[in-house]
Amino acid sequence: MGGSIVDYQKIATGACEKIEEAVSQFCVEGIPSECARYGNGHINDTFLLCTEDGEQRRQYILQRMNTHVFQDPGGLMQNISGVTAYLRDQIVRAGGDAQRETLTLIRTKAGTDYYVDSLGSWWRMYLFITDAVGYDVAESKEDFYQSAKAFGHFQRLLDAYPVSELTETIPDFHNTPKRFEAFCRAVETDACGRAKHVGSEIAFVMDRKAELSVVMDRLQNGEIPCRVTHNDTKLNNVLIDTRSGEAVCVIDLDTVMPGTAVFDFGDSIRFGANTAEEDERDLSKVSLSLPLYEAYVSGFLEGCAGSLTDAEIRLPPWGAKLMTLECGMRFLTDYLEGDHYFKIHRPEHNLDRTRTQFRLVKDMEDKWEKMQEIAESCL
Secondary structure (H helix, E strand, C coil): CCCCCCCCCCCCCHHHCCHHHHHHHECCCCEEEEEEECCCCCCCEEEEEEEEECCEEEEEEEEECCCCCCCCHHHHHHHHHHHHHHHHHHHHHCCCCHHHHCCCECCECCCCCCEECCCCCEEEEEECCCCEECCCCCCCHHHHHHHHHHHHHHHHHCCCCCHHHCCCCCCCCCCHHHHHHHHHHHHHHCCCCCHHHCHHHHHHHHCCHHHCCHHHHHHHCCCCCCEEECCCCCHHHEEEECCCCCEEEECCCCCCEEECHHHHHHHHHHHHCECCCCCCCCHHHCCECHHHHHHHHHHHHHHHCCCCCHHHHCCHHHHHHHHHHHHHHHHHHHHHHCCCCCCCCCCCHHHHHHHHHHHHHHHHHHCHHHHHHHHHCCC
16 A cells, blocks of 8 residues: 555454555545554454544544344445434534534545455445543443433434335344244254253243233334334443543444334343343342433433334333343353354353343343333323
C-alpha cells in the first residue's frame, strides 16, 4: 500500500491474511500509521486503524465480517447502510452531531460500503468515535439508565423506517417457539447421552411451554407492531461520552432486523439486571435487581418518547422473562448437542450458564407483580 508505514505481518494471520489489501481499498484520509486488534468481540475480527496527514491524526474501525455466522453479508451491509443513512438524516434534522450519534461507514474506492478481498473475506470500515467508551458491566445505575435511554432513542428514531426493506440476517434469531423446537430435537436426539443428567433443567423448560409464544403470538397477530430492532442490546453496545457520562451512540448493528421492541428491552434486562455473572455457579448470588430493572424501564421509555404502544408497554416483564428463558434454553440445547456453538472454558460450562439463566427466570417469577407494577406505572 503506497505510503503506508504499518507493519501488518503480526496481524495478517488466518482469515485476516489480506488485511493490508483491504485497508488499501477504503477511502481513508492520511497515511496508515498504526493498525492493531481492538476490543473483545467474539464474532468479527476488529482492528483500530490510525492514519496521519501532517499534524492531523484520524482513527477508523476496520472489521472482517464473520460470514459463518452471518451468511448473507450483502444483506447485512444493506441493512446497516440503510439504517445508518436514515439515522444520520434524523439526527441532522434534530440539530445533532451525526458523526458521533450514529455509525459512519467509510466507502471503498469502488464506491461500495464493503470490500471482498482476493480470498473472499468481507471487510467494512467505520469512522472511530472518540472520547466515548463502552462498559461490559454497569459501573452505576446511571450507566444502565443511559444505555436504556440510548436503545429507546434508537427505537424512536427508527419508528417510521420501512421494516420491509430489512433482511433477516439470522432467521428466527429471537423466535422463542422456534428455539423451543430446536431444544426438543436436541432432547430427543440426545447426541451425547447427557439428557439423563439434566432432567430437572429439561422439566423447567417443559413446565413453561405454554408461555413461550406470549410475545410472538402478539407480534404475529398484529397486537404489537413489527419494528426495526437491534437484537443485541447489551450494555457494551452503547458508547458513553467520557466527559458528560451520557449515552452517545448505539453500535454493533449486525443483528438489526425486523422484530419487537419487547425483546430488545428484555435482553438488556437478562444481561444487565442480573446480580451475578452469566455463568455463576453459586446460584444464591443470582437474582433480578429491581432497582436496575426500574431504572431501565424509565430510561427505555424516556428514550422511546411515546413511540411505543400501550400493548408494548405492558409487556416488559414478559420480554425479560422470555429472553432469559430462551437464552437458558439455547445454552442447554448446546450442552445436549456437545457444546459446539457457545465457547466453553470448562466442562459443563454451558450447563452452569443454563442454571444461572433458569434461576434468574425463577426470581423474575417471584417478583412478577412488582415487575408488572413498574411497567404499568408508565402507562
